[in-house]
Amino acid sequence: MMVAKMNNPICGKNIVLGVTGSISCYKAADLASKLTQQGAVVDVVLTKGATNFISPLTFTSLTGRDVYVDMFDPSSKQAISHVSLAHAADVIIVYPATAHTIAKIAHGFADDILTTTILASRANVLVAPAMDGFMFENPATQENIQKLRDRGIFILGPSEGRLASGFVGMGRLVEVPYVVDSLEGILGINGDLDGKNIVVSAGGTQEPIDPVRVITNRSSGKMGFAIARAARNRGAKVTLVTAPNALPSISGIDMRNVSTVEEMREQVLYACENADVLVMAAAVSDYRPKNVSDQKIKKDVTVKQNELSIELVQNEDFIKDVPETVLKVGFAAESENLLDNAQKKLIEKGFSLIAANDITSTESGFNVDNNKIIILDQSGDTEDVPLMSKYDVGNRILDRVVKLLDVQ
Ligand SMILES: Cc1cc2nc3c(=O)[nH]c(=O)nc-3n(C[C@H](O)[C@H](O)[C@H](O)COP(=O)(O)O)c2cc1C
Structure with a gap:
């Protein structure tokens, strides 16, 4: 059921939700559902890696919309979907974001529909890293994340806790309520109290x-x-x-x-x-x-x-x-x-x-x-x-x- 909430900056917004190949992909289904319930139009873009963990059908069912995986899909209704998604987006969120996709964004790659959409968009981008602790601490990942920060991309987390490997460390995907809270703030940036x-x-x-x-x-x-x-x-x-x-x-x-x-x-x-x-x-x-x-x-x-x-x-x-x-x-x-x-x-x-x-x-x-x-x-x-x-x-x-x- 769609609940259009009064004063909710998420309601009515076009949100591109990028999902990448992490074990924590299942949490993205909850996020897609919560955002849709709040009245957002949620377009989900999956990397090929993500499809190993979660099916496009899950997101189609939750959002009621097409899900994008293949940039060169001849059956896509939108001929140039990477550009149309990029231009329509009020905000793009990558949840979860793998070390691999973070590296690609940092270096301006455009070899799949998610990274191409990010490159072609002027919307605010939020990236929520999720990975093994050593992958996160690796100087390559740290440098890439810093590059994104320097470009004005919002980095959410990761948090510390139990990781899929069984170890405890930094690299855990932040939880959905935290993401929704951050999205509200970012989507409200130009509101009527801007500058106050x-x-x-x-x-x-x-x-x-x-x-x-x-x-x-x-x-x-x-x-x-x-x-x-x-x-x-x-x-x-x-x-x-x-x-x-x-x-x-x-x-x-x-x-x-x-x-x-x-x-x-x-x-x-x-x-x-x-x-x-x-x-x-x-x-x-x-x-x-x-x-x-x-x-x-x-x-x-x-x-x-x-x-x-x-x-x-x-x-x-x-x-x-x-x-x-x-x-x-x-x-x-x-x-x-x-x-x-x-x-x-x-x-x-x-x-x-x-x-x-x-x-x-x-x-x-x-x-x-x-x-x-x-x-x-x-x-x-x-x-x-x-x-x-x-x-x-x-x-x-x-x-x-x-x-x-x-x-x-
Ligand atoms: C079971 C499994 C879990 C994985 N979890 C993660 C993860 O949480 N974070 C990450 O950065 N990579 C993870 N990987 C590795 C990525 O899936 C791999 O680097 C892939 O190339 C990422 O592609 P993508 O970013 O295009 O989705 C995992 C791989 C496997 C087999």
Whole structure:
């Protein structure tokens, strides 16, 4: 079933998927399927080597399209398919890429339909190497990969792990979700936030009590991560300053891991020196323990009459230190008086926009994939954003950001 997703840069794009003769070819079937499900037109090109590992029929069945193997196939409907594929492609991805095909691309060979298509195309090219560890480490392969990098070809991986030989090393093909994530970013390069620097904060800060315990909150970081991904997919250069979380990292963005409010303050202010926009999606702790114990606090020593008091001091609000030139977007996670509290925060902190987030709802808010917000602006207007994925909510906020940046 084809799912045309809102704000998905992959949807509607012409993607040439080159598959070469590696044992990991089977993963390309999953990639072809995922891209097709997301609404891409996927033209698969197999090297002759690849046909030893996987059949063209697999890809025809998954994509619903012809699969190309032979450059000189007289039965091909397209007389000059290598050129037509090359010109129609929005992006070309070689997944998996053997050492042999990488060498051919590096030296400009055009002796099969894949390498000829790459040579004849102006589209961005992504190459995901997969091979034995020694093949990967070989200076010939390293030089070839460097040549591709120098030419602006995106190299994905390889990763370290168990290889087909049974050895553990570098050479493992990167997984499909990583490729899809990278493709989204690359296809969004010329989006409406192209040339803009956006800083996003995410997650719940942690304030230490002792070496073991922290004061934190229930923020998962999902909203901030979704905004960062959405901004990258619209062409922005994104810095994501994130408190500890369990989320997969996002390719193509500058990720800074922090823990305490003070660390977040430092990184956000540093990134904001060159930023156009700051989106504060992090749940920043208002208080921290006044004294942090060097040693783990023991029950028997510290607890008197079954009680333990921890004195807290207020954390400084660093929003006021963000340069005035930066357009600021905030979040108000509230359990009562949603609009009044959000409006107050908008004015007090000088946000251009604020997303009011009712955290009492179980279907939106903390640690779920969907959200429902109300966007308030400086003129007092409100916009209801109904329940949708956090990624789509992020895009609704960014739609407003784009409009404000246009006016500035
Ligand atoms: C079982 C088997 C697995 C192979 N796996 C890989 C691989 O993962 N990476 C690689 O670079 N070559 C691998 N090779 C070698 C390539 O298939 C060979 O170099 C071939 O010429 C590649 O041609 P192509 O790049 O045109 O597909 C493998 C060969 C065999 C027999």
